[in-house]
Amino acid sequence: MIRPLQTALESNHYILSPSLLGALTPSHPGQAVGTLFEQYQAQGYLWLRGFLPRAEVIAFRRHFFSAFRDTGILAAGSDPAEGLWSGQAEDRALAAKRLMEVVRSAAYEAFCLHPRLWQFLDEFLGGPAYLHKRKIIRYTKPSEKSATGAHYDLVYLRGGTDRFCTVWIPIGDCPIEMGGLVYLEGSHARGQALETQFTQQNQALPPEERLSAFNKNMGEQGWISKDLPALAEKFGSRWLVADYEAGDLMIHSPYMIHAATNNLDPQGRLRLSTDIRYQNVRDEIDARWSNHWSLEDML
Ligand SMILES: O=C(O)CCC(=O)C(=O)O
Numbered sequence: 622m623i624r625p626l627q628t629a630l631e632s633n634h635y636i637l638s639p640s641l642l643g644a645l646t647p648s649h650p651g652q653a654v655g656t657l658f659e660q661y662q663a664q665g666y667l668w669l670r671g672f673l674p675r676a677e678v679i680a681f682r683r684h685f686f687s688a689f690r691d692t693g694i695l696a697a698g699s700d701p702a703e704g705l706w707s708g709q710a711e712d713r714a715l716a717a718k719r720l721m722e723v724v725r726s727a728a729y730e731a732f733c734l735h736p737r738l739w740q741f742l743d744e745f746l747g748g749p750a751y752l753h754k755r756k757i758i759r760y761t762k763p764s765e766k767s768a769t770g771a772h773y774d775l776v777y778l779r780g781g782t783d784r785f786c787t788v789w790i791p792i793g794d795c796p797i798e799m800g801g802l803v804y805l806e807g808s809h810a811r812g813q814a815l816e817t818q819f820t821q822q823n824q825a826l827p828p829e830e831r832l833s834a835f836n837k838n839m840g841e842q843g844w845i846s847k848d849l850p851a852l853a854e855k856f857g858s859r860w861l862v863a864d865y866e867a868g869d870l871m872i873h874s875p876y877m878i879h880a881a882t883n884n885l886d887p888q889g890r891l892r893l894s895t896d897i898r899y900q901n902v903r904d905e906i907d908a909r910w911s912n913h914w915s916l917e918d919m920l
Contacts, residue, residue: 623639623642623643624797624864626798627887628798628887630642630798630862630882630883630885631882631883632768632880632881633847633848633883634766635847635848635849635850637860641849641850641853641854641860642859642860643860644862644863645668645804645862645863646660646664647668647670648668648670650671650672654744654745661874665812665874666871666873667871668869668871669870669871670866670868671868671869672741672869673738673790673868673870675866675867678790678793678867678868679702679867681728681732681792682702682704682792682867683701684728685792686702686704686891687701688719688722689701689716691715692712692715692716693707693710693711694706694707694711694716696889702793703890704890704891705889705890705891706889706890706891708764708889720758724756724914724915725913729758732895733752733895738788742786742899745786746901747901748901748902748903749903750899750900750902751899751901752897752898753785753898753907755898755910755914755918756896756897758894759894760892761881761891762891763885765883765884768800768881768882768884770840770846771805771878771879772843772879772880773809773812773815773877773878774787774898775816775875776843777834777843777920778875778898778907778910779831779832779834779907780907781900781905781910783876784900784904785900786872786873786875786900787875787896787897787898788870788871788899789871789872789895789896790869790870790871790897791866791869791892791893792867792893793892794865795864795866795894796864796865796886797862797863798886799884799886799892800882800883800884800892801863801865801894802871802879802880802881803849803860803862803882804860804873805859805861805878805879805880806861807858808856808876808878809877811856812876812877816876822838823836823838826838832909834920852878898910
């Protein structure tokens, strides 16, 4: 059961009725790593509550939005840690520049390499953890009518092992209405079946295209669908949602189908998150992910 929502959830232009929603199962980061790994395999995800120190996550939120002060995206006079939207059009070129500066900064790298995180992952992955250099950080404004469509991550990272995992970190509180990640319950098996199908279809393509998330056999942007309600109905499943808090993190399997919903935060805050990929350094590494993320890298 999820709590009553302040507004109907929407993803792109599709409304998700409460009957298609369920609650993510939280896990306690203090549990034995072996037990957590079993949960991850069974569910396709782990929601680790309070994994990172809340104050450090909020400090990084402040750091991030402070860099955007001159773009017009923040409400005048507000604390950047709040990430309050100005309600006005920002200077988009400048905002893109600031975003790329953060992506390349030592502060962001250090945040993604929080010792608590890599030390946990060394154990979780059964060997030295490797962080892919291509790390994504996203903010969404309350006015945006678009959100990440349903997909599984292997589509974008097919050139190496399928034993990597994605870590999604909300940078700040992210209540359900703010449009955090939503997961299609039990869908990691379906992701695996879809990938087997794509592998067969892609076989006839030249090697580089075969790996691409954007080849002719894949959906728009590598997505399975933007229509989250139809996908849940088709698979007889539900979208699992959560009130994420600063300090929480999600770890999900490369086959787990997930998406995001529009940011409908009644307080008008920007949603901020990062999604990064870790794997065991001894497994094959997709060389295409060895550069910083850029808005046009088409990966
Ligand atoms: O944050 C988002 O909107 C998408 C993130 C995502 O797809 C991921 O973490 O794999």
